[in-house]
Amino acid sequence: xxxxxxxxxxxxxxxVESDTTLLKAAQQIGVDIPTICFHExxxxxxxxxxCVVEVEGQRLLQPACIVKAAQDMKVRTRSEKVVRARRTxxxxxxxxxxxxDAPEILTMMDEYGASAERFPDAERRESEVKDDNPMYVRDxxxxxxxxxxxxxxxxxxxxxxxxxxxxxxxETQIGTxxxxxxxxxxxxxxxxxxxxxxxxxxxxxxxxxxxQGMSPNEISVLNTGRKRRKEK
Amino acid sequence: xxxxxxxVTTTCPYCGxxxxxxxxxxxDFIFKVTSPFDSPVNHGNLCVKGRFGYDYIYHPKRxxxxxxxxxxxxxxxxxxxxxLSEWREVSWDEALDYAADRLVEIYKRGGSDAMAVYCCAKxxxxxxxxxxxxxxxxxxxxxxxxxxxxxxxxxxxxxxxxVGSSAMSxxxxxxxxxxxxxxxxxxxxxxxxxxxxxxxEAVQKHGAKMIVVDPRRIELVxxxxxxxxxxxxxxxxxxxxxAYVIVTENLVNHDFINDRTEGYTExxxxxxxxxxxxAEKISGVPAEDIRKAARMYATAKNAAxxxxxxxxxxxxxxxxALALIHLAFLTGHIGRxxxxxxxxxxxxxxxxxxxxxxMPFHYPGYMRVDNEDNAAKWEKTWNIEAxxxxxxxxxxxxxxxxHAHEGGVRALYIMGENPMMSEPNxxxxxxxxxxxxxxxxxxxxxxESGAFADVFLPATPFAEKDGTxxxxxxxxxxxxxxxxxxGQSRPDWQIICDLALRLESRLGRVTAKxxxxxxxxxxxxxxxxxxxxxxxxxxRIDKVGLIYPVPNMNHPGTPTLFKDSxxxxxxxxHVLDYVPVMEEADDEFPFILTTGRVxxxxxxxxxxxxxxxxxxxxxARVQMHPADAxxxxxxxxxxxxxxxxxxxxxxxxxxxxxxxxxxxxxxxxFAEAAANLLTNDALDPQxxxxxxxxxxxxxxxxxxxxxxxxxxxxxxxxx
Numbered sequence: 046x047x048x049x050x051x052x053x054x055x056x057x058x059x060x061v062e063s064d065t066t067l068l069k070a071a072q073q074i075g076v077d078i079p080t081i082c083f084h085e086x087x088x089x090x091x092x093x094x095x096c097v098v099e100v101e102g103q104r105l106l107q108p109a110c111i112v113k114a115a116q117d118m119k120v121r122t123r124s125e126k127v128v129r130a131r132r133t134x135x136x137x138x139x140x141x142x143x144x145x146d147a148p149e150i151l152t153m154m155d156e157y158g159a160s161a162e163r164f165p166d167a168e169r170r171e172s173e174v175k176d177d178n179p180m181y182v183r184d185x186x187x188x189x190x191x192x193x194x195x196x197x198x199x200x201x202x203x204x205x206x207x208x209x210x211x212x213x214x215x216e217t218q219i220g221t222x223x224x225x226x227x228x229x230x231x232x233x234x235x236x237x238x239x240x241x242x243x244x245x246x247x248x249x250x251x252x253x254x255x256x257q258g259m260s261p262n263e264i265s266v267l268n269t270g271r272k273r274r275k276e277k
Numbered sequence: 278x279x280x281x282x283x284x285v286t287t288t289c290p291y292c293g294x295x296x297x298x299x300x301x302x303x304x305d306f307i308f309k310v311t312s313p314f315d316s317p318v319n320h321g322n323l324c325v326k327g328r329f330g331y332d333y334i335y336h337p338k339r340x341x342x343x344x345x346x347x348x349x350x351x352x353x354x355x356x357x358x359x360x361l362s363e364w365r366e367v368s369w370d371e372a373l374d375y376a377a378d379r380l381v382e383i384y385k386r387g388g389s390d391a392m393a394v395y396c397c398a399k400x401x402x403x404x405x406x407x408x409x410x411x412x413x414x415x416x417x418x419x420x421x422x423x424x425x426x427x428x429x430x431x432x433x434x435x436x437x438x439x440v441g442s443s444a445m446s447x448x449x450x451x452x453x454x455x456x457x458x459x460x461x462x463x464x465x466x467x468x469x470x471x472x473x474x475x476x477x478e479a480v481q482k483h484g485a486k487m488i489v490v491d492p493r494r495i496e497l498v499x500x501x502x503x504x505x506x507x508x509x510x511x512x513x514x515x516x517x518x519x520a521y522v523i524v525t526e527n528l529v530n531h532d533f534i535n536d537r538t539e540g541y542t543e544x545x546x547x548x549x550x551x552x553x554x555x556a557e558k559i560s561g562v563p564a565e566d567i568r569k570a571a572r573m574y575a576t577a578k579n580a581a582x583x584x585x586x587x588x589x590x591x592x593x594x595x596x597x598a599l600a601l602i603h604l605a606f607l608t609g610h611i612g613r614x615x616x617x618x619x620x621x622x623x624x625x626x627x628x629x630x631x632x633x634x635x636m637p638f639h640y641p642g643y644m645r646v647d648n649e650d651n652a653a654k655w656e657k658t659w660n661i662e663a664x665x666x667x668x669x670x671x672x673x674x675x676x677x678x679x680h681a682h683e684g685g686v687r688a689l690y691i692m693g694e695n696p697m698m699s700e701p702n703x704x705x706x707x708x709x710x711x712x713x714x715x716x717x718x719x720x721x722x723x724x725e726s727g728a729f730a731d732v733f734l735p736a737t738p739f740a741e742k743d744g745t746x747x748x749x750x751x752x753x754x755x756x757x758x759x760x761x762x763x764g765q766s767r768p769d770w771q772i773i774c775d776l777a778l779r780l781e782s783r784l785g786r787v788t789a790k791x792x793x794x795x796x797x798x799x800x801x802x803x804x805x806x807x808x809x810x811x812x813x814x815x816x817r818i819d820k821v822g823l824i825y826p827v828p829n830m831n832h833p834g835t836p837t838l839f840k841d842s843x844x845x846x847x848x849x850x851h852v853l854d855y856v857p858v859m860e861e862a863d864d865e866f867p868f869i870l871t872t873g874r875v876x877x878x879x880x881x882x883x884x885x886x887x888x889x890x891x892x893x894x895x896x897a898r899v900q901m902h903p904a905d906a907x908x909x910x911x912x913x914x915x916x917x918x919x920x921x922x923x924x925x926x927x928x929x930x931x932x933x934x935x936x937x938x939x940x941x942x943x944x945x946x947f948a949e950a951a952a953n954l955l956t957n958d959a960l961d962p963q964x965x966x967x968x969x970x971x972x973x974x975x976x977x978x979x980x981x982x983x984x985x986x987x988x989x990x991x992x993x994x995x996x
Contacts, residue, residue, distance in 0.1 A: 086314045086321050146278055179892040180329045202322050204477045204500075229994040233876060234325035234893055235470070240311055245278065249329065250889070252301075252308045255279050261306035265335035268892055 052118035067098060067109035067120055078122050079131065079153055082191035083110040084241050087201045092192055095134050095153070099124045106130050128157060135159035140167035143186045146245025172218065174253075177226040179268070180234045182253045185218050187246035194219060194238035194247060207232035279303055285759035286313070288746045289327040290399060290739035291879055293622035294319060294449065294471045295748025295822070296327050300740060305760040307331050307740060317450065317821055318752065324470035325877060329889060334738050334763070336887040339721050341764025343372035344733040352687070352714045357728035364733065369765065369775070376732050377779035379715045383688040384416055384784075389667055393420035393677040393686045396635030397693030397769075398624035400736075401744025401756055403799040404769035405626070405633040406641060407791075408692055411777045413634075414659045414789040419646050419671030420686065423635045424880075425627050426674035427699055428586055430964035431594020432620040433631070438595075439602045440618075441845025443643065444628055446838045447581065447617035448750040448824065453479045454615030457577035459570070460497055461490035461601070462512070462587020462970075467876040469621050469749070472583075473497060486577075488570050490515065490562075491587060492871060493900075493942060494935050503570055506937050509871045509971040510591050510858035511560035515567060516600035517853055518556035521548050522571035523607050529575075533609030537848055544603065544850035551855075559855065575608045579615035586623070586873065590969040592959045593856045606848050612839040622749035624880075629747030632810070632825075633803065637671030642807030646670060654806050659789040673965040675700060675958065678709040687714040692769060693736070697725035698881030701967040702923045702958035703951055719772060724883045725948055735766040738884075742768035744796045745818070747825070750836075753813050754822035770796055858971040859959035866921060866973035868905070868941045870955055875996075878946035886946065896989045897928040897947035898996070901976065905939065906932040909976060914990070916979040919943065921972055924954030927983040930976075931996060941976060945969075949985035 047062040054071050061070045066089070071078050082093035091108035098109045101119035106127060109120075121127065135154050139161040144150050154161070172185035190210075198205050207230040211220025221230045239247040248256075254264045281301040289296040296319040301309040310328050314321030333339070344364040350356070358364060367375075383391055394412045396405045409421045425433065433443040440446075449472045452458060458479070465473040473496075479485040480500045489501040490512075498504045507515050523529055524545065534541050553564035574580045582605065588597045602618055610616040622628045634641035644651035652666045659666075672680055678696060680686045700706040710716070710729045718727035719734040727733060740759045747753045762768065774791040781788050793799050797815045804810035812827035824834035862869050877894035878885040885891060899919055901911060911917055913932040918925055919941065928943070928950035936942050943952040957972040981987045 148278070179889040180325060200481060202474060204474070204481070225994065228893070228992060231995050233470070233995065234329065235323060236325065236328040237322055239328070240321065240323070249309045251306075251332065252279055255303065255306075255308050261304060261308075261335065264306075265332065266337050268889065269337055269887075 050114050050116040052114050052116070052120060054120045055122055061114050063114065065114045067107070067112050067114060068096060070114045071109065071122060076122055078109045080110060081150060081189065081243060082193065084193050087193045087196045087241060090192055093134065093189065095131055097127060097130050098122045099127050132157040132159045136161070136163035138189055140164035141170050142189055142244070144244065146187055147243060150244070168215070170215070176250075178228050178232070178234065179250065181236055181239050181247055181249055184246050184248070187244045188219060189244055190217060190219070191243060193241040193243070197237040197241050202237050203233065203235055205231055205233050205235070208238065279308055283759070285757050287739065287757045287759065288625070288754045289323070290625050291326045291330065292469055293624060293627060293749035294469050295625065295746060295750065295752060295754055296323055296471055297754070298323070298327060300331070300759040302759050306335065307759060318748065318750070319471045322471050322474055325893065326879065326885065326890060330885060331740065332889055333884045333887040334740055338887060339763065340723060340733060340735045341766045342366045343369050343735060343765065345372060345375055346731050350731050352712055355711045355713060355716070355729055357725070359723055359728045369767070372732055372734060373776050373779055376717050376734070376776060377783055379731070380688055380717075381780060381783045383715055387687050389416055389418035390420070390685070391687040392416040392418045393672060393688070394690040395674065395677070395692060395694045395696065396421060396423040396630055398424050398627035398630045399693050400630070400769050401626065401742065401796065402629040402633050402747060402753070402803070403744045403796040404692070404773065405630040405635045406799055406803045407770050407773040407777070409634045410659065410789065411773055411780070413655070413666060414661055415777060415780045415784065415786060417665065417667045419637050419667050419669060420677055421635060421671055422637050422674040422677065423630050424624065424674065424694055424699060425631050425636065426966060427969070428623045428627065429589050429620050430966035431589030431591065431961055432584070432598040434595045434964040435598030435602060436618065436620070439599060439849050439851065440839065440843040442838060442843070443631070444751050445617065445619040445622070445749055446611055447614065447619060448752070448836045449619070449621070450475060451615050451617070451836070452476050452581070452583070453483045453485070455479060455485050455579055455581045457486045457488065457573050457580040459488045459490060459574060459582045461582070461584045462589070463583060463585025463621055464491070464493065464495045464873060465583070465585070465621065466496040468585060468623070468874055470876065472621060476500070486573060488573060490570070492937055492940050494937070503566060503573070505562045505566055505570060507560040507562050509869050509940060512588055512591070512597035513593065513600045513853055514551060514556040514559045514855045515562055516604060517548065517551040518553045518567045519571035519574065520600070520603050520607055521551045522553060522568050523575045523604070524548060526572070528572065529607050530609035534606065537609075537843070538606045538850060539847040540850035543852055547852040574604060574610070577610070579613065580608065580610040581615065581617045581619060583619045583621055585621050587970055589620070589964070589966055591971065592859045592961050592968040594961045594966045595963045596853050596856065599851045600853060603850060606850060612837070612841070614837050617837070625748070626746040628749060628751060629745070629753070632747055632807065637673055641803050642809060658802065658806055660787050661789065675960060675965060675967060678706055681709040681712040688716070689713050690717040690719070691726055691730075692719045695724045695726045695881035695883055697729070698945065698948060698951060698953065700958075701953055701956040701969055703953045704924050705958060719769060720883065721766070722883050722887060724881060734772050735764065736769045736772060737762045737766045741766070742770070744770070745800060750824060752822040752824045753810065753818055755815065755818055770799060859968055860922070860957050860971070860973045862939065862973050866975050868939060868974050868976060870919070870921065870952070870972050870974040871940055871942050871970050872945045872952045872956060873942065874946065875944045878944065880946065882946040882948065894991060894993070896986065896991050897926070897943065897950035898931040898991060899928055899976070900931050900933050900936045900942040902936050902938045902940070903932050903934060905941075906930065909978070911976070911978060916981055916984050918977045918979040918983065919955060919974050920977070921955040921974045923957070926950040926952070926954055927979045927985070929984070929991070941974065
């Protein structure tokens with residue numbers, strides 16, 4: 046059995062089960078902590094660091110999505126240090142990736158006074174749109190590497206393991222085994238990755254085509270004749 | 278970013294899982310589908326069909342205008358017309374008047390036995406209730422059936438005989454509460470993808486042990502503790518040998534047997550021959566593995582059985598299902614959460630269509646038609662004079678067509694089904710279709726069956742109508758219109774009501790009531806007699822569905838059945854004999870063909886072959902084991918001819934260890950290489966289900982130019 050612990054978040058006391066994360070504990074008393082890589086349906090990995098909070102006695106800011114509540118913990122979710130860290134996270138994201146399909150992050154940037162121009166010399170992570178299967182397209186220029194797609198493809202939902210991290214450091218990108226096209230992988234085309242993508246990097250093909258300016262009627266007659274396929 | 282005009286929550290139109298969908302609509306075009314992560318059914322997970330397979334709605338070949346054939350069709354010389362140039366576009370009035378005139382003329386001449394109807398496991402409960410009501414109340418016939426006959430009829434009959442109910446005893450989401458579970462005759466990963474996710478989760482995260490009993494090395498085998506690769510059609514010896522082990526090793530639950538069952542003594546006596554060694558000789562499954570499986574199942578705290586068509590689609594499908602039921606009786610693994618007897622129902626609404634009485638022996642609510650009290654109840658509901666409804670059992674799906682001859686069935690009405698793909702031995706089916714005097718097709722495309730019709734009534738798909746589906750869990754869920762019907766198409770229930778009124782006035786019948794203002798009124802009329810649905814209203818199932826039985830307006834639903842007793846009282850053991858499949862492999866036809874589905878396609882292909890899903894899986898393939906392929910000089914991708922005593926098809930081979938030696942597999946979605954040209958139309962004597970899962974075939978190398986579409990090549994990493 047888990048025990049209850051009492052902690053203080055932004056001066057308010059809250060009592061929760063001891064395996065509760067700070068994020069969930071804060072939610073219980075109506076304190077809103079922003080999240081980007083966190084998703085209710087995936088395992089939290091504290092990758093994006095937007096949810097950091099200050100915990101008294103800890104030298105470093107703590108990611109609220111994974112750190113568990115403890116007895117007498119004192120947590121500040123909007124301290125100056127926290128706000129500065131979140132602003133920097135957002136500015137670094139904006140300097141390297143295309144956030145145009147991530148309205149929630151853009152709203153956060155406004156809220157935190159983050160400037161997309163903060164790091165003008167930063168190299169942007171550019172990538173061609175990958176349109177290699179009939180169901181969805183991948184535009185990794187818009188990917189922030191939250192890992193949600195990889196996780197739902199693996200143990201968080203599908204047990205299919207078609208995609209994973211590829212490359213190291215700045216070169217890291219979501220990829221397939223040997224960079225094969227999606228149809229050549231173990232992918233079941235379930236689109237669960239599309240469902241959890243927070244930035245529009247993964248998109249249903251039909252939505253993508255609408256955005257490209259095609260009309261519903263034009264989309265509906267695509268590939269309705271017999272499709273020619275390459276010999277192996 | 279595209280901002281949707283609206284987001285409409287509804288239920289997936291594909292398999293029996295009943296996933297919750299959110300349709301994102303812009304300018305009457307669904308451009309995206311999501312699913313709520315708090316859905317109790319699928320937790321936000323979808324498969325490729327549910328998430329992407331809705332584009333058939335906008336396919337240019339969808340028919341949205343009523344049509345009448347230009348050339349008058351005659352019995353014996355009926356032809357198929359796929360091309361619109363062979364049809365005349367007409368008004369709804371003309372189409373319905375024409376249908377009504379012809380149906381009434383044939384009914385007056387040939388009587389009730391000349392009339393028959395196929396209801397539809399894809400349509401809503403309301404649609405199905407009305408169609409069977411139309412045939413029963415107006416034409417006074419019970420020649421009413423649908424494709425449940427072709428999928429789980431064996432399971433339904435067995436469960437009715439043994440427990441007195443015929444749905445899953447527990448919900449699929451309870452699989453994570455199982456300690457041990459058996460999956461048999463179900464390629465769950467491809468056929469009920471979301472249930473298979475829950476099975477994998479049960480094994481990987483909850484410590485459950487899975488036993489797969491299947492002639493194919495399906496993907497779930499990767500997650501299983503034990504795989505029993507039995508020869509197709511040897512379920513009875515394998516599962517009865519498990520019963521033998523449970524009894525001889527005294528792993529039985531005596532209290533349960535004493536308190537809840539009957540017929541045990543006779544059953545015990547019949548077990549003597551079913552040793553694991555005997556089962557090994559017949560099935561090829563090592564006796565020791567049968568023992569292991571029996572011990573695992575019997576000694577688990579909570580154990581359950583999930584099964585699919587591999588059990589029921591056999592000429593002894595009823596016996597196969599009974600053999601599974603016995604295991605639950607012997608061990609008491611039923612009546613508690615995390616246990617149970619669970620036939621995974623195929624279609625999105627096959628459970629519902631059965632509940633609605635779209636069957637030849639039952640009114641809605643599984644009320645036998647040959648029972649006076651039942652008939653009287655429906656006579657009252659439908660304003661019919663006492664004794665007016667037929668008490669005679671109707672013909673089943675397969676029988677309806679085999680009775681299509683002079684003096685038999687003359688007029689057939691098909692709503693949404695495609696017997697010209699889904700019946701066994703299609704060459705024979707074709708001859709029967711040709712014999713019909715009149716055929717009405719109510720569908721969204723002119724499929725292989727609708728092409729035979731005289732009149733085509735354009736209906737709407739799931740996204741253009743309101744109603745309910747009942748999933749494999751017995752969960753009744755809402756279906757909601759996301760957009761206007763395209764063209765002149767109309768929801769099925771409205772078409773049926775308009776036609777029924779025309780029929781009644783031509784025949785001078787007192788009206789059975791067809792002036793519904795919305796589908797909920799239809800459901801409530803049905804629920805007034807079918808008390809399993811008594812407590813279901815659209816308001817109560819607005820957010821999440823209710824699992825029937827829901828006997829009153831305050832009842833929360835019944836996820837787990839049989840907690841205290843079975844509907845028939847005591848669970849009944851049956852003495853079983855091993856009967857081989859009707860057609861065993863021999864020198865001339867050395868392979869056993871088994872059929873089924875693939876993830877990307879749905880049954881006869883009316884929907885999925887008119888979708889981007891067809892790009893993802895564009896051609897029929899026959900799976901062969903590498904050892905068999907080598908012996909016949911066949912390489913992966915080679916064209917081959919597969920021949921049975923009834924027909925032949927040419928398609929490419931996939932050489933794979935997913936099938937076992939001596940067994941080949943063909944999915945039945947592809948008209949250009951229809952697996953059902955080959956299958957055997959032998960029927961289970963009780964359930965009348967055909968033996969789709971086993972027939973003898975030969976495989977020959979063929980030429981590229983013999984393929985229907987040599988330029989099409991499946992190229993997928995996972996196949």
